[in-house]
Amino acid sequence: MAQMSLRPCGDFRTTYRQDKTIFDTRNSRVAMAIFLVFAFMGPLYLDPYQMSLAIQICYYGIAALGLNILVGFTGQISLGHAAFFGFGAFSSAWLNNTTGIPVFLTVPLAGLMTTAVGLFFGAPAARIKGLYLAIATLASQFILEDFLVRAEWFTGGSSGSPAGPVSLFGFELNNDGRYYIFALAWCVVMYILGANLMRSRDGRAFVAVRDHYLSAEVMGINLAKYRILSFGISSFFAGIGGALYAHYLGFVSAEGFTILLSIQFLGMIIIGGLGSVMGSMMGTVFMVLLPEAMKMLADGMQAMGDIPSLRDNLDFLREMSIGMAIILFLVFEPDGLAHRWRLVKSYWKLYPFSY
Amino acid sequence: MDDSAPILETRAISLGFGGVRALSDVSFRVETGEIFSIIGPNGAGKTSMLNCVSGRYKPNEGQVMFKGRDITRLTPNQRATLGLGRTFQNLALFGHMSVLDNIMVGRHHLMKNNFLTGGLYWLTGAQREESEHRRHVEDIIDFLEISHIRKAVAGTLPYGLRKRVELARAVAVRPDLILLDEPMAGMNLEEKEDMARYIVDLNEEWGMTVIMIEHDMGVVMDISHRVMVLDFGRKIADGLPDEIMSNDHVKRAYLGEDDMDEVA
Ligand SMILES: Nc1ncnc2c1ncn2[C@@H]1O[C@H](COP(=O)(O)OP(=O)(O)OP(=O)(O)O)[C@@H](O)[C@H]1O
Ligand SMILES: [Mg+2]
Numbered sequence: 203m204a205q206m207s208l209r210p211c212g213d214f215r216t217t218y219r220q221d222k223t224i225f226d227t228r229n230s231r232v233a234m235a236i237f238l239v240f241a242f243m244g245p246l247y248l249d250p251y252q253m254s255l256a257i258q259i260c261y262y263g264i265a266a267l268g269l270n271i272l273v274g275f276t277g278q279i280s281l282g283h284a285a286f287f288g289f290g291a292f293s294s295a296w297l298n299n300t301t302g303i304p305v306f307l308t309v310p311l312a313g314l315m316t317t318a319v320g321l322f323f324g325a326p327a328a329r330i331k332g333l334y335l336a337i338a339t340l341a342s343q344f345i346l347e348d349f350l351v352r353a354e355w356f357t358g359g360s361s362g363s364p365a366g367p368v369s370l371f372g373f374e375l376n377n378d379g380r381y382y383i384f385a386l387a388w389c390v391v392m393y394i395l396g397a398n399l400m401r402s403r404d405g406r407a408f409v410a411v412r413d414h415y416l417s418a419e420v421m422g423i424n425l426a427k428y429r430i431l432s433f434g435i436s437s438f439f440a441g442i443g444g445a446l447y448a449h450y451l452g453f454v455s456a457e458g459f460t461i462l463l464s465i466q467f468l469g470m471i472i473i474g475g476l477g478s479v480m481g482s483m484m485g486t487v488f489m490v491l492l493p494e495a496m497k498m499l500a501d502g503m504q505a506m507g508d509i510p511s512l513r514d515n516l517d518f519l520r521e522m523s524i525g526m527a528i529i530l531f532l533v534f535e536p537d538g539l540a541h542r543w544r545l546v547k548s549y550w551k552l553y554p555f556s557y
Numbered sequence: 558m559d560d561s562a563p564i565l566e567t568r569a570i571s572l573g574f575g576g577v578r579a580l581s582d583v584s585f586r587v588e589t590g591e592i593f594s595i596i597g598p599n600g601a602g603k604t605s606m607l608n609c610v611s612g613r614y615k616p617n618e619g620q621v622m623f624k625g626r627d628i629t630r631l632t633p634n635q636r637a638t639l640g641l642g643r644t645f646q647n648l649a650l651f652g653h654m655s656v657l658d659n660i661m662v663g664r665h666h667l668m669k670n671n672f673l674t675g676g677l678y679w680l681t682g683a684q685r686e687e688s689e690h691r692r693h694v695e696d697i698i699d700f701l702e703i704s705h706i707r708k709a710v711a712g713t714l715p716y717g718l719r720k721r722v723e724l725a726r727a728v729a730v731r732p733d734l735i736l737l738d739e740p741m742a743g744m745n746l747e748e749k750e751d752m753a754r755y756i757v758d759l760n761e762e763w764g765m766t767v768i769m770i771e772h773d774m775g776v777v778m779d780i781s782h783r784v785m786v787l788d789f790g791r792k793i794a795d796g797l798p799d800e801i802m803s804n805d806h807v808k809r810a811y812l813g814e815d816d817m818d819e820v821a
Binding site (some may be wrong): 396407416419471477 | 632652677695
């Protein structure tokens, strides 16, 4: 949600263009640039396991941003995001397997195919909202899941489908380090697209539809169009994320795309901050790293003495921690990590005169 | 559109909600360049009338003609693109957006960038277009004297300022006809005076035709060119402010002798 940003005094804007930058101070732009340089140098210092987590963050992060555009910015609930993510995964694998189109092209094409499916399943949003829409998206989750299991020609049915490796002009991205760069590049591009969208005409229209649809309509915004469009865009992001997931694992099977994953996506954007582009990324990082943190904690306790009940229930503990995190955030930090981050930033900007 | 046609004409509008007749056979004309007020007691059907004009309600019978064209079947967003703007009786801002963004939404139908060109911001001219429209928005902000709150989140503003931001947003649509539903309700005297001045300026300097619903008879009689009186969903009179003031039917139905003495 739009927040009044606190800039240090002396930082005046002299053009409207400066007033619309994605990062609002020079310092935060520089910080972002440095962070990106470090991120792209990841293969130099991340161990293989950390690398796999980083790749997960990239593809889940893209999908989470898509869901945030739909839920956080446009205010429409969706319980079927995982199914779109899965559809994107199979689409890219299928295109590559059947037509031989190279993977670096099937990824965006899979995004477009998922967009088409998203527009179709989003069509009811023209008519219904709230709880009814939630049920409709739940239905699309189950219908798509079922389709993915049954459509042998498309997904290989219950045995799944191989997803070929990425090669760029003969250069194979055949190890995690290379694939990580590929996924990270997609992630950066999608986040830039998302941030730009939200500061231009159609992004504002989404938020207008969310905040007061009657006023939005009087401002000339076609409600049905924007409600459905939001589903389309959200599915595009889900499809890209899914495709990147598929070619990373090298194999796709339908079991992974259940309602549980849909709820995890919702968890990411709730924790990160509904209606915040960067919050989508923060929430994704949190969700991917939380189980790791839980595991480290359990290992640490284990080291102090064997606790069988802890060892046996580790998986359960990880799942539960996700649920707990969502609930705790809803209660104590409903604006998400992005909001907390802004507060911390403004605290330091004004330091030592912060009161 | 021919020049002799009024900017707005309703023909025998009737509207019912279940058993309630909100409007019965209401016809009126608003000429280009007027400030036209609609008055009447609570529940008389004033807001319903505006809703029929802006497209929120579809009348059961009758037609709405805008610039000589039948718009009865058009959706509210189509009407906005034809040059119809409005504010609401109850606050209706985009509460989580900044004041600036609220007003920028008013430019929606005048802008061309979309989700594709917007996503590519720098490459497609979207950035340039945003800056251009921002200039218009700043003009409106200066005119309505809200530059000090332009970055504030709309939902956090006090009532009087929100009303003003809502007016700014409606003005940003660049309507030829603007519908104001009780723009001064709940304001103190000073805020009312400001608002009245803005409305007159919009009419005289910005060339907008205004239809206004207002309960404050002092303001209505002061700034309106013509006034229409509704009562129980029926039009009981329309005419110049003086004629309305001296109309016995109106006095009985609505104003009451006491009120008349007060304004007179
Ligand atoms: N959406 C609706 N559903 C049912 N009845 C409605 C609806 N809108 C208006 N009405 C009824 O129509 C009648 C006219 O209402 P309207 O809001 O137009 O009055 P008004 O003149 O604007 O009154 P006020 O001065 O209180 O704003 C009232 O009896 C109201 O209850
Ligand atoms: Mg009313």
